[in-house]
Amino acid sequence: MKSANNGVEILQSRRLPDFSPSVKLKYVKLGYHYLISHLPTLCLVPLMSVIIVEASRLSLDDIHELWLQLEYNLVSVILFCSVLVVVSTVYFMSRKRSVYLVDFxxxxxxxxxxxxxxxxxEYCKSETAFDESSLEFLRKIMERSGLGEETSAPETLRSIPPRAPTIADARQEAELVMFGALDKLFANTNVKPRDVGILVxxxxIFNPTPSWSAMIINKYKMRSNIKSFNLxxxxxxxxxxxxxxxxxxxRVHRNSYxxxxxTENMTYNWYSGTKKSMLISNCLFRxxxxxxxxxxxxxDRKRSKYELSHVVRTHMGANDKAFKCVQQEQDDDGKTGVSLSKDLMAIAGDAxxxxxxxxxxxVLPVSEQLLFFVTLVAKRLFNAKIKPYIPDFKLAFEHFCIHAGGRAVIDELEKNLQLLPVHVEASRMTLHRFGNTSSSSIWYELAYMEAKGRMRKGDRVWQIAFGSGFKCNSAVWLALNNVKPSATNPWKDCIHRYPVKLML
Structure with missing residues (x-):
């Protein structure tokens, strides 16, 4: 009886393979992707076999006869070689030049x-413009924001009681962030500012005169023929x-940096009114x-971290709802702020x-494109009640940098793109540690992955960002090496504490 019980215990302790329908479907799909991905190779095997068999039948006399035919058609051979050289030269001269990311x-x-x-x-309570309803709203937003206790704000938003921001305050914040990042970039890459030919x-929110680009050119004494742009x-x-x-x-100016x-400027981004749709940005931006x-x-290819593969930009501004969903405006009291529409997430999904x-x-493998195409045809032609097929972008990318605009944005993309928690980890941790830093958040996320040692040679990174207008823009990068974090990586001193457990 005892031995029987022991036998049952041993059987129960063994982990039997899971043959549930969902697991079977998973393996079928993996087999399908493998077959389609290697289909050209599989088709070439019979062809190569036929060529080898036919070549083995050729005698030395046959090979000698072919050589004689080439000798007697020397003009044709020379003409063919000349055309080949010309076509090759035109191709290499006209092809798009690669763009490398040396460092950031x-x-x-x-x-x-x-x-x-x-x-x-405490700062909000000292703001006389906020009533009890506004303070309670701000408190709830902060609790659900996903921001941690280590995000930062400029001096003007730390002074109690608050004082009205000036252009000088905004410039001070701009110079602090801008020159702090650029000093480290030039030090890391050993590139002199005068060697830079293009500046963007x-x-x-804050656009002074002279412009941001002019401030950089003045600080670093860049050359007079630099191509500078201010967006x-x-x-x-x-x-x-x-x-x-x-x-x-x-791609126009060769041999250039x-x-x-x-960045974004917090000093001019603070809203001191009571309109709830305009108060949200106070809690998120840092x-x-x-x-x-x-x-x-x-x-520079050998020393660069990444190569730019694709940039895809989508602008939904022709749609009135999309155009107005993120808008800088004044409330009824004349206070300026950025208003976020309740339709924002739906519009972001469409974009x-x-x-x-x-x-x-x-970017997607042929196997995923075929599934998407077949589903689309079935739905259009046969009016089939089939859900639109969502391509598995995990087959196209190893890493995802989703703009850390807020917890809701990250949750929505994780759900819609069927991502795993590890794929959105960098976005969640960036939001927790640094807050919403606007257009720079995707770079903090990339720095997180580097600090974790996850970026291997050949890995593909998808940066996704959303913006007013309304826009959804994507950039795809290819890792050229096993990327090591830079000496000035912002996660260097705290990466051992991440990922942290977030409250839901």
């Missing part, structure tokens, strides 16, 4: 600028737009910025669908 640097605020939740609420800067009012997705502009410029700097060095020099419709064929 994210601004790390000093510890004295950290703003804990309790201090944030983006900030939505304004384009929202949190402007970082990808700036990269796209720099890419286009690099381009610097892209992305201090941050990122500087990126791009190059089109083939010699994402449009974006991935263009991106999908560029």
């Amino acid at each position: 640097s994210c601004y790390l605020p000093p510890s004295h600028l950290k703003i804990k939740h309790d201090y944030f609420m 800067v983006n900030c939505s 304004a009012g384009m929202g949190c997705s402007a970082g990808v737009i700036a990269v796209d502009l720099a890419k286009d410029m690099l 381009a610097v892209v700097f992305s 201090l941050g910025g990122a500087a990126v060095l791009l190059s089109n020099k083939s010699a 994402l669908k449009t974006n991935i419709t263009t991106l999908g064929p560029l």
Whole structure:
């Protein structure tokens, strides 16, 4: 009896394979993807077999006869070789030049600028414009925001009682973040500012005269023929737009460096009114910025971290609801702020669908494209009650940098793209540690992955960002090496504490 019980215990302790329908379907799908991915190779095997068999039948006399025919047709051979050389030359001269990401640097605020939740609420209570209803709303938003206790804010938003921000305050914040990131970038890459031929800067809210780009040129004494651009009012997705502009410029100007700097200004982004749709941004936006060095020099490939594969931009501005869902405006009391529509998540979802419709064929394996096409045809032609097939983007990318605009944004994309928790970890941790740093958040997320040692040679990264207008923009990068974190990685001193457990 005892031995029988022991036998039952042994059987129960053994982990039997799971043959449930969902698991079987998973393996069928994996087999399908493997078959389609290797179909060209499988088709070539019989062809190569036939060629080898036929070649083995050739005698030495047959080979000698072929050689004689080539000798007597020397003019044809020379003509063919000449055409081949010309075509090859035209191809190599006209092909698009690769754009490399040499390195990037994210601004790390000093510890004295950290703003804990309790201090944030104390600052809000000292703001005479807020009533009890506004304070309660801000408290609830902070509790659900996904922000931790280590996010940072500029000096103007730390002074109690609050004081009216000035242009000088906004400039001070701009210089702190901008030069903090750029100093580290130039130090990490050993590139001199005068060697930079293209400069692109983006900030939505604060746009002084002289511009941000002029401030950088003045600080670093850059050359007079530099191609500089200043992007304004384009929202949190402007970082990808700036990269796209720099890419286009690099494909025109050979042997050049381009610097892209992305940020947002909190000093001019604070709303001191009572309209709830305009109060949300007070809770989410925090201090941050990122500087990126791009190059089109083939010699820089070995030392670069990534190569830019694709940029896909989607603009939904023709739709009135999309156009107005994120809008800077004044409330009834004349207070300026950014209003977020209740339709924001639905509009973001539509923009994402449009974006991935263009991106999908560029990055997805043929097996996924076939499934998507067959489902679409069945739905259109036969009016079949079939749910639209959502491509598995995990087969196209190893890493995802989803704009840390808020917990709801990350949750929605995790659900819609059927991602795993590890795929959105960098986004959640960036939101927790640094808050919503607008267009630079996707760079803090990439820095997180590097600090974790997850970026291997050949890995593909998808940066997704949303912005006012309404826009959804994507950038795809290919890791050229096993990427190591830079010496100034913003996660360097705290990465051992992450990921942290977040309250739901």
